[in-house]
Amino acid sequence: MTIANSTKPHTQPTILTGLRVNSEMTLGNFLGALLPMVRLANAHSDQYHVNIFVPDLHSIISEIDGNLQQNLLKSLKYFLAAGLNLNPNIHFYRQSRVPAHSELCWILNCVATMGELNRMTQYKDKSEGKDSVNVGIFDYPVLMAADILLYDAEFVPVGEDQFQHLELARRLAQRFNHRFGDLFTLPAEPKDQAKFMNVDHGIRIRDLQNPEKKMSKSTASANSKIMLSDDPKAAAKKIMSATTDSLGKIQYDMFNQPGISNLLQIEALVNDQPLQDVISTWAGETHYGDLKQKVAASVSTFLDDFQRKLATISDAEILDLLTTGETYANAIANRKLAAVQTAFGLR
Ligand code: TYM
Numbered sequence: 001m002t003i004a005n006s007t008k009p010h011t012q013p014t015i016l017t018g019l020r021v022n023s024e025m026t027l028g029n030f031l032g033a034l035l036p037m038v039r040l041a042n043a044h045s046d047q048y049h050v051n052i053f054v055p056d057l058h059s060i061i062s063e064i065d066g067n068l069q070q071n072l073l074k075s076l077k078y079f080l081a082a083g084l085n086l087n088p089n090i091h092f093y094r095q096s097r098v099p100a101h102s103e104l105c106w107i108l109n110c111v112a113t114m115g116e117l118n119r120m121t122q123y124k125d126k127s128e129g130k131d132s133v134n135v136g137i138f139d140y141p142v143l144m145a146a147d148i149l150l151y152d153a154e155f156v157p158v159g160e161d162q163f164q165h166l167e168l169a170r171r172l173a174q175r176f177n178h179r180f181g182d183l184f185t186l187p188a189e190p191k192d193q194a195k196f197m198n199v200d201h202g203i204r205i206r207d208l209q210n211p212e213k214k215m216s217k218s219t220a221s222a223n224s225k226i227m228l229s230d231d232p233k234a235a236a237k238k239i240m241s242a243t244t245d246s247l248g249k250i251q252y253d254m255f256n257q258p259g260i261s262n263l264l265q266i267e268a269l270v271n272d273q274p275l276q277d278v279i280s281t282w283a284g285e286t287h288y289g290d291l292k293q294k295v296a297a298s299v300s301t302f303l304d305d306f307q308r309k310l311a312t313i314s315d316a317e318i319l320d321l322l323t324t325g326e327t328y329a330n331a332i333a334n335r336k337l338a339a340v341q342t343a344f345g346l347r
Contacts, residue, residue: 013185015040016051016153018095020058021075023065027226027235027299028205028215030082031269032159036197038082039272040157045089051151051329052079053093057102058143061136062126074310076318078228081310091325092318095147098326100333104146105139107340108172111179112142116171121164145169150333152185155193160202161214163190180343183336200275205266208242211258232300232307239263239296250282250291260288263295270298 017037019029041050054072064071076092084090095101117123120141127133141164148156148169156166166187173184187193194201207213209224219225226235244259252275254261264282268275282291341347 012047012049012089013155014049014051014151014153015044015155015157016053016148016151017157018053018055018058018147019075020055021064021068021071022059022062023071023217024227024229025075025078026205026215026217027228027266028159029217030078030228031205031266032203033157033162034078035082035269036157036199036203038079038084040155040197041090042083042085045085045087048089048155049151050090051093051153052076052084052090053095053098053147053325053329055095055144055147057095058140061134061140073315073318076321077310077313080313080317081306086321091328092321093325093329094322097322098150098329098333100150100330100337101143101146103337104150104333104340105143107344108142108145108149108176109139111172111175112145112168116168117141120168122161141165141168142172145172148187149173149184150336151329152336154185154188155196156187157193157197159214160204163193163202166190166193176340183339183343198274203265203269206258206262208238208259208262211243211262226299226303228303228306230303232303235303236296236300239266239299240292242292244288244292248286248288250285250288252279260291263291267291267295267298270295270302 015037017033019025019033025034037050037052041052044050054075056068056072059068072094080086117138123138123140126137144162144165145168148166149172158166167190170186170189173186177184188196190202205215207215207219207224208226209221213219215225217225223238223241226238230238242259242263244263245257247257249257250260250264251257252261252264264278265275267273268278271278285291338347
């Protein structure tokens, strides 16, 4: 692969995403970020570099369930099990194996302000009620900005909960470019990211028992979340027991009917159907049980197929992909880092 000799080293633009591997992933992670990435990669990897990386340095800000190395390999297998078609434009790497991420994070720390990091909702949530919070949790969005800006990534498929961090990456890039010239490509605005992902708005899969909240790995109740390792029949039962409402209308209204809207959203994403089509199919229907049965069947068929494919992918295949991907990532990232260091007078 030829890499042009300039601070904008890509001959092709980049789509990039990362998923933390602190534990097993939920259907929310899958539908919000992983599956959109797979669909974008399959549609565009002839024109875009597609960077899929494991933010393992982001993982160590909090507890890790299980073995980080095994979680990491499994998370990359998920992309293949979800149908990612491999080709030389797709790059797998580990954040910690590309030291330029940490280096750029430090430089961006000198451009970001305490005030803007204090406003990050995830930081507020993660630190609420704690006597002591590690600096990594506070600084996490700056490392995420480094992950994105090092590769001039234009599109970053993430769930809606990460949009505030994306905005921060844009702001830091703008501030940096204003001061030092046009070094970083700005990632697209969240609304354009959603358009590129072919969705009306950012994706936020809701907690099945408490649909005001997002589905999260850290929620204690097993019925609130579907894990990718769930037995497909058990997952179907969780959908059947999802909290809805008493309005008796099947319509998409996240404000008044978050439970029903969540089921419509899951149905659309799992079957790769436009949300509007699913909404139209159910318009005028009133039996929530019918909708639940349909979504339960879709989710259990999906999990069954996904888990079957997952079992066929070996660690060796992923390790091979990481070896090639990390050579590529280090070449791109080091070149960008050198340009930034030069701008700051460090070289
Ligand atoms: P993380 O590991 O918390 O979540 C991984 C991805 O899953 C999405 N997600 C959801 N989407 C829809 N509905 C939900 N209920 C739901 N729960 C989680 C998240 O939005 C995310 O896209 N900071 C990131 C990881 C990261 C990253 C990056 C991502 C580090 N550097 C650079 C993109 C680019 C994180 O902690 O996501």
